[in-house]
Amino acid sequence: SYAIEPDASAASYPFAAAAATGLKIRVPILNESSIQGDYGFVDILEKMGCKVEKDQDGTTVTGPEQGVKLKGVDVDMHHISDTVMTLAAIAPLCDGPTTIRNVANIRIKETDRLIATVNELKRLGQEVEYGDDWLKIVPKPVQPAKIECYADHRMAMAFGILGLAVPGVTITDKKCTGKTYPGFWDDMNSFCEEVKAASVQVKKPKLTV
Numbered sequence: 001s002y003a004i005e006p007d008a009s010a011a012s013y014p015f016a017a018a019a020a021t022g023l024k025i026r027v028p029i030l031n032e033s034s035i036q037g038d039y040g041f042v043d044i045l046e047k048m049g050c051k052v053e054k055d056q057d058g059t060t061v062t063g064p065e066q067g068v069k070l071k072g073v074d075v076d077m078h079h080i081s082d083t084v085m086t087l088a089a090i091a092p093l094c095d096g097p098t099t100i101r102n103v104a105n106i107r108i109k110e111t112d113r114l115i116a117t118v119n120e121l122k123r124l125g126q127e128v129e130y131g132d133d134w135l136k137i138v139p140k141p142v143q144p145a146k147i148e149c150y151a152d153h154r155m156a157m158a159f160g161i162l163g164l165a166v167p168g169v170t171i172t173d174k175k176c177t178g179k180t181y182p183g184f185w186d187d188m189n190s191f192c193e194e195v196k197a198a199s200v201q202v203k204k205p206k207l208t209v
Contacts (some may be wrong), residue, residue: 001012008036009082010181011059013157016086017063017188019050019095020165021195028058043081047073064183067140072096072139081106087157090118091137091166092126093165119145120159122167141152144168153179160188164195165206 011027011107018025019130031040032054042059046052048070050061064070072094077084094148106113118135121128125143131138142162147169153176160177163169177184 004199005034005036007180008034009154012086013161013181013186014100014191015045015059015061015159016090016158017069017164017191018063018121019045019048020063020090020161021068021191022063022064023191023194024060025191026058026060030059031056033060037079038083040063040080041086044083044087047071047075050079060062062155069093072098074099076102078102078105082152082154083101085113085117086161086197087152088121088135088137089158089162092124092139092142092166094137094139095139097136099134100134101134103135109154110152110207111155113152113155114201116148116150116152116155117158119151120145120155123147124162142169144170146170146172149173149176151176153177153181157181157184160184164188 006027006029008030010028012024014027017023018191042052042061045061050065053060058206077100081103082099084106087100114135118128118130123145125140127138127140147159149172156171156173156177159169160171174185
């Protein structure tokens with residue numbers, strides 16, 4: 001028999017949800033012994049001000065306290081490129097610019113993810129600069145918008161996370177997430193209920209996905 005660890009790319013969305021909302025979210029089994037590069041996304045979240053706890057039974061991410069913004073970062077994401085859109089989608093919540101470098105490889109995925117991400121961030125009112133293999137997001141107030149997904153599951157999931165934290169963000173093609181994460185919207189609905197409860201009770205619930 002073979003032990004198969006959880007998908008670190010898919011786990012980036014619950015981890016980002018914690019960062020965006022202040023929730024405490026744990027993904028069991030996935031830990032720092034993972035051989036998947038995308039597990040490194042939690043280290044970026046830690047640099048942004050999240051609390052990251054790793055043990056042999058899983059990984060827990062807790063977002064900043066209410067009223068505390070995430071910190072902007074400057075990162076090379078070549079080796080964790082499936083999480084580029086996830087970071088870009090929460091960059092509008094940061095206290096300063098976020099720069100993502102060395103990611104020309106995301107331009108030959110389900111869509112040209114660099115251009116798609118730039119387009120949708122601009123649709124949300126963000127200030128974005130970009131080149132062949134990089135983009136820089138300068139946070140501005142998020143404008144309500146319908147997000148185009150380009151039939152790309154990762155675009156839908158990444159910007160769905162932003163919609164947890166900011167009202168008025170609508171995903172146009174929700175079904176495309178079924179390619180890799182069929183239960184994504186069910187999990188998002190659960191997180192949304194926890195966000196509502198936390199806003200009323202001023203607490204940080206702990207979730208397991």
